[in-house]
Amino acid sequence: MPSLRVDPTSAVPVFRQIAEGMRSLIAAGVYRAGERVPSVRQQAVTLVVNPNTVQRAYEELERAGLLESQKGIGMVVRDGSRPAATRGAAGVVETLLADAVTQAHAAGLSRKLVDSYYKTAWANTRADVAEEIP
Amino acid sequence: MPSLRVDPTSAVPVFRQIAEGMRSLIAAGVYRAGERVPSVRQQAVTLVVNPNTVQRAYEELERAGLLESQKGIGMVVRDGSRPAATRGAAGVVETLLADAVTQAHAAGLSRKLVDSYYKTAWANTRADVAEEIP
Amino acid sequence: MPSLRVDPTSAVPVFRQIAEGMRSLIAAGVYRAGERVPSVRQQAVTLVVNPNTVQRAYEELERAGLLESQKGIGMVVRDGSRPAATRGAAGVVETLLADAVTQAHAAGLSRKLVDSYYKTAWANTRADVAEEIP
Amino acid sequence: MPSLRVDPTSAVPVFRQIAEGMRSLIAAGVYRAGERVPSVRQQAVTLVVNPNTVQRAYEELERAGLLESQKGIGMVVRDGSRPAATRGAAGVVETLLADAVTQAHAAGLSRKLVDSYYKTAWANTRADVAEEIP
DNA sequence: GTGGTCTAGACCACT
DNA sequence: GTGGTCTAGACCACT
Numbered sequence: 001m002p003s004l005r006v007d008p009t010s011a012v013p014v015f016r017q018i019a020e021g022m023r024s025l026i027a028a029g030v031y032r033a034g035e036r037v038p039s040v041r042q043q044a045v046t047l048v049v050n051p052n053t054v055q056r057a058y059e060e061l062e063r064a065g066l067l068e069s070q071k072g073i074g075m076v077v078r079d080g081s082r083p084a085a086t087r088g089a090a091g092v093v094e095t096l097l098a099d100a101v102t103q104a105h106a107a108g109l110s111r112k113l114v115d116s117y118y119k120t121a122w123a124n125t126r127a128d129v130a131e132e133i134p
Numbered sequence: 135m136p137s138l139r140v141d142p143t144s145a146v147p148v149f150r151q152i153a154e155g156m157r158s159l160i161a162a163g164v165y166r167a168g169e170r171v172p173s174v175r176q177q178a179v180t181l182v183v184n185p186n187t188v189q190r191a192y193e194e195l196e197r198a199g200l201l202e203s204q205k206g207i208g209m210v211v212r213d214g215s216r217p218a219a220t221r222g223a224a225g226v227v228e229t230l231l232a233d234a235v236t237q238a239h240a241a242g243l244s245r246k247l248v249d250s251y252y253k254t255a256w257a258n259t260r261a262d263v264a265e266e267i268p
Numbered sequence: 269m270p271s272l273r274v275d276p277t278s279a280v281p282v283f284r285q286i287a288e289g290m291r292s293l294i295a296a297g298v299y300r301a302g303e304r305v306p307s308v309r310q311q312a313v314t315l316v317v318n319p320n321t322v323q324r325a326y327e328e329l330e331r332a333g334l335l336e337s338q339k340g341i342g343m344v345v346r347d348g349s350r351p352a353a354t355r356g357a358a359g360v361v362e363t364l365l366a367d368a369v370t371q372a373h374a375a376g377l378s379r380k381l382v383d384s385y386y387k388t389a390w391a392n393t394r395a396d397v398a399e400e401i402p
Numbered sequence: 403m404p405s406l407r408v409d410p411t412s413a414v415p416v417f418r419q420i421a422e423g424m425r426s427l428i429a430a431g432v433y434r435a436g437e438r439v440p441s442v443r444q445q446a447v448t449l450v451v452n453p454n455t456v457q458r459a460y461e462e463l464e465r466a467g468l469l470e471s472q473k474g475i476g477m478v479v480r481d482g483s484r485p486a487a488t489r490g491a492a493g494v495v496e497t498l499l500a501d502a503v504t505q506a507h508a509a510g511l512s513r514k515l516v517d518s519y520y521k522t523a524w525a526n527t528r529a530d531v532a533e534e535i536p
Numbered sequence: 537g538t539g540g541t542c543t544a545g546a547c548c549a550c551t
Numbered sequence: 552g553t554g555g556t557c558t559a560g561a562c563c564a565c566t
Binding site for chain 4: 539
């Protein structure tokens with residue numbers, strides 16, 4: 001089961017990590033249209049983070065049209081948000097790959113070496129999944 | 135010739151962008167052992183950045199053993215720094231690719247789509263080079 | 269017949285929207301002295317709102333002297349409440365207009381432009397009425 | 403000289419009052435393209451408000467494309483932001499007027515009475531200006 | 537000094 | 552309990 005984790009030492013702000021992580025979970029269909037996502041406080045406990053930080057992440061997702069807040073109820077996934085979430089995640093992945101390739105090229109790394117990193121990354125991902133299944 | 139650029143809007147601190155950019159240039163052989171790198175002030179003017187920021191980047195490279203300061207001369211590339219720089223750049227690229235693949239997997243993106251992004255990234259890099267040659 | 273509606277996304281608290289809406293209906297003579305207003309539960313269903321929220325609005329109207337609760341009957345419009353309701357609504361309208369004009373003036377909008385907005389607002393109101401008559 | 407004030411008792415969040423107030427000042431040409439606006443901390447002292455609240459207002463203006471943050475320097479008015487600010491302020495004024503007229507109509511207030519409020523609002527604004535000139 | 541992020545903790549409206 | 556707003560105060564990167 002995909003889960004949300006946060007790296008407090010990363011240069012990427014924690015609230016953005018949470019927003020992007022939730023977006024991935026929506027893209028993956030873990031949270032579906034009309035369903036509630038974990039409440040601000042609950043999520044804060046899970047991620048060991050201040051509620052305000054989660055709040056900020058959820059606000060960003062609301063502005064992006066993926067979530068909608070219902071007074072006294074909680075945050076709910078909006079209709080049609082899955083394709084939008086997928087597009088957003090795809091954009092991030094595309095940018096990361098472009099950055100990686102640009103840096104590799106600038107440092108004169110061989111295509112062969114970088115290809116091997118790319119393949120290994122996929123292999124490790126599958127391995128993670130495999131470990132979780134049994 | 136690959137050049138150093140900085141994105142002030144990025145989440146990655148500018149001093150780190152400079153340090154990693156310089157490291158790539160060393161890895162690529164643009165700056166060779168015994169050669170001087172641009173002075174802090176010169177570099178600051180070129181990158182439209184505060185000298186303190188460049189200073190900090192150079193300190194990081196000194197700690198990493200890639201540069202050393204020679205009195206009255208300036209910062210000089212240390213002997214044997216090229217393979218170290220290459221290893222460092224390779225590590226960053228490896229991490230970026232791993233992040234990209236992990237996020238792609240979390241969002242349920244198809245391997246096929248992500249492969250296409252990866253190939254396009256390489257194609258764009260070559261196109262850039264081609265443009266720069268004439 | 270003018271009806272009561274509530275905008276849950278507004279910055280104005282829902283309970284206040286309800287209180288002011290009811291006051292307008294009293295001012296307009298839709299609810300007359302001695303008559304019952306919709307029960308808390310009924311109103312809550314109509315407005316798709318929690319009964320507590322309606323309750324709070326009715327309490328506010330009670331404190332304002334427009335409604336009184338009669339045991340076994342429900343909330344009833346008090347004698348002489350119509351002029352008071354009209355004065356209250358007039359005060360709100362006066363404040364809104366003052367705010368609008370103050371903000372227009374602060375932003376340097378021309379009197380001509382703001383006059384046109386004001387006239388259009390009246391025209392739209394009449395159009396709404398016309399639509400409702402047939 | 404137009405100044406920025408905040409009403410902490412209003413239902414409108416303070417950070418939005420600040421954002422809209424600053425937008426009016428940009429629309430009025432008090433802050434011009436390329437100029438710095440008061441720093442977050444300075445503004446917070448002036449308005450007797452927490453810096454985070456000002457920060458949030460400035461973020462909203464940044465998202466709206468009116469301000470731009472320059473690292474270590476401060477928030478600067480973006481090129482071409484004046485017409486955008488004017489349009490934004492006009493929209494708010496239009497909405498306030500529409501609300502006022504709708505509520506007046508719902509309460510059965512006479513057009514004559516509401517017109518007199520509207521005219522008085524303009525008269526008061528001019529009076530304020532007159533008071534400030536000598 | 538300037539903006540950006542985060543924590544800790546409080547109060548409010550609404551369910 | 553749920554989200555929304557706000558204060559007080561801290562640390563970071565950058566000028």
